[in-house]
Amino acid sequence: MSEEFNQQRRGFLGTAAFGLLATQLGLMGNAEAAPVVHGSTPSDRGITGAGTRFSTLKQINAGVLNVGYAEAGPADGYPILLLHGWPYDIHAFVDVAPILAAAGYRVIIPHLRGYGTTRFLSADTLRNGQQSVFTADAIAFMDALKVDKAVVAGFDWGARIADTLAALWPERFTALVSVSGYLIGSQEVNRKPLPPKAELQWWYQYYFATERGEAGYRQYTHEFARLIWELASPQWKFDDATFARSAASLDNPDHVAISISNYRWRLGLAPSEAKYEALERKLAQFPNITVPTITMEGDANGAPHPDPKVYAKKFPGKYEHRHLTGGIGHNLPQEAPRAFAQAVLDVAKLVARH
Template sequence: MNGEQPALAHIVAGELEVEYADVGPSTGPAVLLLHGWPYDLHAFDEAAALLADAGYRVLVPNLRGFGGTRFLREDAARNGEQAVLATDAVAFLDALGVADAIVAGFDWGARTANVLAALWPERVRGQVAVSGYLVGSQAANAQPLPPAGELAWWYQFYFATERGRAGYDRYRDDFARLIWETASPQWRFDEATFQRTAGSFANPDHVEIVIHNYRWRLGLADGDPALADLEDRLAARPPIAVPTITLEGDANGAPHPDAASYRDVFTGPYEHRVATGGVGHDLPQEAPQAFADAIVAVDRMARDGSARAVAEGARDV
């Protein structure tokens, strides 16, 4: 494992041309890694190298609005709601001919992993979700939090204004650096690490996707009517039965739920782990070994479950 930057490829998937890394043996079991905001696929460089060394095929796309991922049509809606990020992931797997994968992520990526596991469980052998169950809805987000909770979401309210849109557009890098520092207060990332990811924020659709994502959450922007059924299903807080490991850093400075609040949602094989040593919000980049270990462990959970199912089926014959 060396954590070197992987070579990037491009593939047409749904309404996007997706930029992605594909590391490890092509015949290995697939792992799909999904980043959040304000991060990019480089958050997984070291973890992906570890998994590739362990024999996995690791697929790491840049989300819509990040890096070299582009819309195929200029008139396509720059939609950032939770359901569209999941349909992007399904289209990406389809384009690569990948039937199923272990899906893992943090921030937006953990939410997308949750959505995939809840709505397309046949595509998800297991999941690793940093900060647990993050599926939301406009109705849930309409409920006020105590003042301290609202303070933690200050940028969401900033983005609700045109001043916020203009400010984010003008100060993309400064904004991202501030979020990195506050969400991971003990992470001493160097300038090269930050700049490697900051280039992804120059994507021409980046601001529109980010602003729509947060405005949609507050009910200030409409979603795609074609995704309304999916959003209705997600608003019901669907359970997740696929093997799951949730992770949390012991120094996560970003808003995140307490692990006890989502335990009941995971109805299949489940484990919760805490990464210690001052690990913040960007857990895959700050603690790549712990992240990779969780993926290997959830894969083992899935394999053990499949073996038991086969054995039980044989006994029933």
């Protein structure tokens, strides 16, 4: 197994034993799609600068949340749902959205629970960050918007959510772009230990497992987030204004609770909520994703992430992997917005419009 993929670079799917998972799922072999290598130029990084922002947000009640979201493009365009990760926000797509909107698509970018202007409708709702709650949130959000079908794309937590949606509702999420590929996980697989060097990359997960870690993240949220940005994208020279634009979304009153819950749940230190168990059982079977898919990876991703060879077989339909060069890190949509937007446009062309 150690000869077939790099132990130190696996994992952003939140599984604590991806090597064992790969064996169980039969992901190894010769069925992988040949990667397409794309270059990226420095001008891709922040096309419009930090002064550009989603200045007008909409709000809608959806499930247990009042969701804040940005929208661009014609109202009757085919919908594209873009999902951000941790600790980022909707501005990861600030330069992607205009490209997609100009092509005639309706672009919808929600703040996840615990970010930006998204709020819980009830103070009594558990501030739960387990994998499937974000899936349920996304379905409720699309239902509230009366959007029946959409292309879905994301990175980091957003890629995991996008994967779960495309896997479980292919009739609704008709094509997928996923940075770092197949990221669906389970608590059972997370119980298996990784080799020490791989565990080291998850240092913050173990920090968050402690009371000190929760207190530390609450006290130093912005400083912590900036460190993650720097480690995950070591060649991305973002400025203070670019970081501050997104860091404001982390001031959400539920952000810390959701973040801590997410990482503790992965390690089995926080229980699953009963009403999401049916979803978790489906996801724990690691379903194939059959809709047209493009997976992407940057050549300078400093965050834990799986080797594309490991997950290629999980996409048995129309599938392509794109490897970006030029020092592109973990926040791929913001660091290479043209390349990300092109992937979305390309995969969207494969969707039959009715």
